[in-house]
Each structure stands twice: as C-alpha cells, then as structure tokens.
Amino acid sequence: MPELEAVIGLEIHVQLATKTKMFCGCELSFGDEPNVHTCPICLAHPGVLPVPNEQAIRYALQIGLALGCEIAPRSIFHRKNYFYPDSPKAYQISQYDIPICGAGRLGDVRIHRAHLEEDAAKMVHVGSSGRIHGSGASLVDFNRGGTPLVEIVTEPDLRGAPEAAEWARLLRETVRQLGVSDVNMEEGSLRVDANVSVRPAGSEELGTKTELKNMNSFRFLQRGVEAELARQRELVEAGGTVEQETLHFDPASGSLTSLRSKEEAHDYRYFPEPDLVSLAPTEEMLREARESLPELPAARIERYKAIGVPADVALTLATDPRTAGYFENVVEAAGGIEPRVLANWVTGELAAALRQAEVDGGAADSRVSPGAMAALVRMVGEKKISHGSAKIVLAAMVLEGGDPEPIVEREGLAQMSDSGELEAIVEQAMADNPDAVARVREGNDKAIGAIVGAVMRETKGRADGGEVNRLLRERL
Amino acid sequence: MIERDQVLHVARLARLRLSEEEVETMVGELSGILEHVDRIGSLDLEGVEPTSHVVALENVLRADEPRPSLPRDVALASAPEPQDGAFRAPSPQAE
Numbered sequence: 072m073p074e075l076e077a078v079i080g081l082e083i084h085v086q087l088a089t090k091t092k093m094f095c096g097c098e099l100s101f102g103d104e105p106n107v108h109t110c111p112i113c114l115a116h117p118g119v120l121p122v123p124n125e126q127a128i129r130y131a132l133q134i135g136l137a138l139g140c141e142i143a144p145r146s147i148f149h150r151k152n153y154f155y156p157d158s159p160k161a162y163q164i165s166q167y168d169i170p171i172c173g174a175g176r177l178g179d180v181r182i183h184r185a186h187l188e189e190d191a192a193k194m195v196h197v198g199s200s201g202r203i204h205g206s207g208a209s210l211v212d213f214n215r216g217g218t219p220l221v222e223i224v225t226e227p228d229l230r231g232a233p234e235a236a237e238w239a240r241l242l243r244e245t246v247r248q249l250g251v252s253d254v255n256m257e258e259g260s261l262r263v264d265a266n267v268s269v270r271p272a273g274s275e276e277l278g279t280k281t282e283l284k285n286m287n288s289f290r291f292l293q294r295g296v297e298a299e300l301a302r303q304r305e306l307v308e309a310g311g312t313v314e315q316e317t318l319h320f321d322p323a324s325g326s327l328t329s330l331r332s333k334e335e336a337h338d339y340r341y342f343p344e345p346d347l348v349s350l351a352p353t354e355e356m357l358r359e360a361r362e363s364l365p366e367l368p369a370a371r372i373e374r375y376k377a378i379g380v381p382a383d384v385a386l387t388l389a390t391d392p393r394t395a396g397y398f399e400n401v402v403e404a405a406g407g408i409e410p411r412v413l414a415n416w417v418t419g420e421l422a423a424a425l426r427q428a429e430v431d432g433g434a435a436d437s438r439v440s441p442g443a444m445a446a447l448v449r450m451v452g453e454k455k456i457s458h459g460s461a462k463i464v465l466a467a468m469v470l471e472g473g474d475p476e477p478i479v480e481r482e483g484l485a486q487m488s489d490s491g492e493l494e495a496i497v498e499q500a501m502a503d504n505p506d507a508v509a510r511v512r513e514g515n516d517k518a519i520g521a522i523v524g525a526v527m528r529e530t531k532g533r534a535d536g537g538e539v540n541r542l543l544r545e546r547l
Numbered sequence: 548m549i550e551r552d553q554v555l556h557v558a559r560l561a562r563l564r565l566s567e568e569e570v571e572t573m574v575g576e577l578s579g580i581l582e583h584v585d586r587i588g589s590l591d592l593e594g595v596e597p598t599s600h601v602v603a604l605e606n607v608l609r610a611d612e613p614r615p616s617l618p619r620d621v622a623l624a625s626a627p628e629p630q631d632g633a634f635r636a637p638s639p640q641a642e
Contacts, residue, residue, distance in 0.1 A: 089611050090611050090612070090613055091611050091612065091613050091614070095614075096609070096612065096613055096614030097613070097614070097616045098613045098616065104619075104632055105631070105632045105633045106619050106622050106623065106632055106633060106634070107616065107619055108616045109616055109617055109619075109622045110614070110616050110617055111617070114617075114622060122607060122608065122609040123607075123608050123609070124608070124609060124611050125608040125609060125610055125611060126610075126611035127611070128608060145605070147599050147600075152560070152561075154560065154561070154562050155639055156634075156636035156637075156639060161561075194636075195633070196638060197630075207638035208628075208630075208635050208636065208637060208638050209635070209636045209637075209638050209639065210630055210631060210633035210634070210635055210636075211633055211634040211635075211636055212632075212633050213622075213634070338556075338560060340557075340560070343599035343600065345600065347607075348600055348602060348604040348605050348606070348607050349599070349600065349605045349606075350605065350606060351605045351606055353606070
C-alpha cells in the first residue's frame with residue numbers, strides 16, 4: 072500500500088472585539104453574571120428586527136483584506152436553521168453562498184472563504200435529578216448569544232499536525248495585530264476546528280474527513296490532529312474505511328470521542344434572511360479598511376529576511392510588533408551595522424537582560440534607547456569592548472538608561488588596547504600553566520582554552536579573545 | 548412532488564407534531580409550492596438577478612454603540628423555569 076498522506080483544513084471562528092453584539096446594541100462582555108446583556112432582539116422575541124453592526128462589517132473587511140480575499144461586491148445573510156437551546160430563534164444568522172470574503176491566501180495555505188455570523192448562547196448542562204431518562208437540563212446564558220463572529224475556512228492545504236498548529240499561530244498573530252479580536256483561545260474568542268482525512272500520497276482525491284472540535288490551544292490542536300491521523304492511518308491500513316463524523320477532543324485524556332449526531336442535524340435548510348438587506352461595501356468602506364491595515368507578520372518576515380535577518384529571528388520580531396519597531400529604530404541609529412547583528416542583540420542579549428532585571432514590558436518600553444543600543448553594538452564591532460563586557464554594560468543600561476560610553480569608563484571595561492600590557496599578561500598566563508602549554512605543543516589544540524581562560528580572568532574580560540589567541544599562537 | 552416521508556422529515560427538524568390529516572394537507576401544499584417554483588424555473592431567466600430581497604435597499608447598518616439591555620428579571624419573566632439567573636431548558640441529550 073502506498074504511504075498515506077495527511078490532508079487537513081481548518082475552520083477558525085474569530086469573535087470580533089466590537090463593543091456591542093452583531094445585530095443589537097447589547098454590550099459584549101466575558102465572565103459577567105448570566106443573562107445581564109440581553110434584549111428582545113438577541114432573545115428572539117416576536118416582531119423584532121436585527122440591524123448589523125457597522126464596526127463588525129469593518130472588522131470583517133479588514134480580516135478579508137489581510138488574508139488577501141476577494142471582497143464580494145454584494146453579499147447577503149442567510150438563516151441556518153437548527154433547533155437547539157443555544158439559539159432562541161431556532162436559526163443562526165450566517166452567510167451561505169455569497170460570503171463577504173471569498174478566496175484568499177495566508178502563507179502557504181489558501182483561504183476558501185471568510186463570512187460573518189452570530190455566536191450562539193452558552194449552555195451549562197446540569198445533571199439529572201435521579202430519574203433514569205430525560206431529566207437532565209441545560210442552563211442557558213444569552214450574554215454571548217449574538218456576538219459577531221468571522222468564520223475563516225481554509226482549503227485542505229495542510230499536510231501535517233505541526234504544520235496545522237504553526238499556520239494557526241500565524242493566523243492568530245495576523246488577526247491579533249489587526250486589532251479586531253482578543254484571539255484568546257482559552258476564553259473562546261478564537262476557536263479552531265480541524266477537518267482531517269488521509270489519502271494515498273500523490274492522489275488528488277480527498278478521503279472521507281472527520282471534524283475535530285474543542286481544541287482550545289495550539290498544543291491541543293496539534294495533539295488532536297496527530298491522534299486522529301494515527302487512528303485513520305491504522306484504520307485504512309487495516310482495510311477499513313473512515314466514517315464521516317464529528318469528534319470532540321478531551322484535553323484531559325488527549326482522546327477523541329464521537330459526538331454521535333443524527334445525519335439530519337446537517338440539514339440546515341439555509342434560505343436568505345428576509346429581515347436583512349444586502350451588504351455592498353462602498354469604495355469608502357474598502358479604502359478605510361485598506362488604510363487601517365498595519366504591516367502584517369507574513370510581510371514583516373519577508374522584509375526582515377530580505378535585509379539578512381535569519382528566519383527564526385524574523386519570526387520572533389514579527390510576532391512582537393513593538394519590539395520590531397524598536398529593532399528598526401536601532402537599525403536606523405546604527406548606520407552601517409548589519410541588521411542581522413542588531414537583531415541578534417535585540418532579541419538575544421537585550422531580551423535576556425530585561426528578563427534578568429525583571430523589567431516589565433519589552434525593549435520598546437525599556438530605558439535602553441535605540442541610539443544607546445546601537446552605540447553599544449558599534450563599540451563591540453570596533454573592538455572597544457569585548458562581547459562579555461558589553462553584556463555587563465547592557466545590564467547597567469537596562470537599570471539606569473543612558474549611553475554605554477560613561478558606563479564602560481566607570482566600570483573600567485574598555486578593551487585593553489595596550490598590546491604591551493596584554494603581552495605581559497599572556498606570557499604570565501603561559502608561565503602559570505606549564506601543563507597546558509606542553510599539551511598544546513604536543514598537538515592538543517583544545518588545551519589552549521585553559522590559557523585563554525587565565526588571561527580573561529586576569530583582564531576581567533577586557534581582552535579581545537581574537538587578540539589573545541593571536542599572541543598565544545605566536546608564542547606556542 | 549413532495550413525498551410523505553419528506554414532510555415527516557421536515558416536521559421533525561422543525562419539532563412539529565403533525566396529525567395524519569395535516570401530513571396529507573402538507574404533502575399537497577408543499578407540492579404546490581414546488582410546482583410554482585418549477586414553473587418559474589421553466590422561464591428563460593438568462594441575465595435576471597436572483598431575487599433574495601424585494602426592497603431596493605443595501606447597507607442598512609447601525610453604529611457600534613451600546614444600548615441598555617433588559618433587567619435580568621424582565622428577560623427571564625417569560626421563562627417557564629428560570630434557574631440561577633439562566634433559562635432552564637430540557638437537555639438536548641435527552642431527546
């Protein structure tokens with residue numbers, strides 16, 4: 072049997088960070104007492120009319136543009152009919168065949184569509200009171216009911232669980248930087264479902280998929296998809312077939328359980344929502360949305376890679392726009408110093424110094440100005456101080472601010488420029504370590520470390536390692 | 548034509564219990580509606596936009612400004628069995 076390839080698509084629900092609900096003026100909140108944000112519209116009293124939230128439309132357009140989606144010149148809302156206590160109207164207002172955002176792309180993954188809809192109410196199941204059948208009940212809280220959602224659906228372009236989790240992170244970061252959602256997976260403001268199937272590698276046909284729900288972290292997403300892929304591979308390799316079903320991920324056990332739903336549950340009988348007129352984004356709405364887009368992570372990563380910043384450092388910076396802005400100020404202040412070197416200092420030594428000093432906030436909020444940071448890196452580049460000394464200076468700059476030069480002076484950290492003095496120390500170190508000297512002369516090159524270490528101790532790190540090596544080699 | 552089984556299926560989805568007589572009526576009425584749609588479908592509709600709405604309006608939107616919600620006791624007033632500030636509903640699992 073040919074190897075089985077994973078085929079994964081994601082459906083992501085993003086709760087929009089508007090002040091009010093999608094179709095009424097009730098305030099959005101998280102964690103309030105149940106049913107304190109409801110009105111006749113979101114409770115579906117007879118005769119009420121929904122009116123869409125302008126800000127939610129704006130946010131949906133921003134998401135669509137950020138994902139490179141085609142924006143529909145005219146889209147409409149549909150009723151998705153289902154009978155369940157979390158939906159007082161017995162339908163959800165959603166979009167069906169004409170969503171606001173059509174095909175797009177983020178990174179390597181094609182976006183199928185992104186549409187607007189409203190969230191369901193929250194239900195808490197309470198246990199039965201002793202009778203054997205049917206005495207369980209649900210307590211329904213409509214605070215969340217009617218929250219604006221954008222559902223983003225990808226094409227099945229992902230080929231493994233780690234790739235799925237990594238791409239979902241990029242999507243979350245993108246949406247977060249748009250400022251249109253809190254994207255908090257634990258609180259449910261970003262929810263990821265995965266459609267998973269397997270097929271013989273190289274095949275173009277799609278296998279039967281299962282839908283995984285309730286993975287409220289990227290780690291769980293990866294574990295859930297991994298578990299399901301393993302199950303499907305085993306099943307298919309044993310000659311079985313995958314059944315289409317919805318699986319619920321249990322974070323405690325890491326296992327998937329089937330939500331045995333009746334087939335007809337998927338018979339939503341969509342029809343155009345007669346209470347809502349069509350959405351036709353005007354030129355002005357589109358221009359506003361376009362102008363409000365910040366530079367997004369995928370674009371930033373490409374720009375940094377183009378100036379020589381390694382991919383992993385570029386990713387670190389792209390997920391932290393404030394530090395990225397700081398880095399760019401350092402690059403500007405540093406004149407000709409390579410961005411690669413500066414990026415390593417900002418994301419490496421400076422981040423470490425801030426952590427060490429338990430300073431809250433990132434580089435951009437710290438006392439180390441971009442100009443001072445650039446000056447410090449320049450001093451290292453010009454061999455005025457050693458790398459080790461620079462870390463000491465940086466630790467002081469984090470606490471007191473200011474330029475590096477006075478600190479170097481005060482702490483006596485200037486690199487030894489008097490080669491006569493350094494030569495003397497090198498010769499003394501050789502005299503103190505005759506064993507090491509002998510071993511190096513016998514061809515054990517590593518033994519030189521002991522002599523270099525002695526010189527560094529003597530000079531308190533002020534000597535240039537390269538120069539020490541050169542002087543030693545001359546003498547060995 | 549609508550079959551009897553389809554009527555029962557749709558009735559179940561809408562949680563409607565129909566009497567034998569009502570099922571017969573529905574078979575007739577729903578079939579009549581479909582026939583009407585078929586008649587429209589037989590016309591030459593090349594270049595005619597599908598009509599999802601009959602009013603010539605678009606972009607009827609509201610500003611994202613909070614309006615007062617109902618006091619909770621008012622919201623729950625018509626709930627048959629409120630409990631702990633929530634609407635109590637039969638468990639869907641119990642069906």
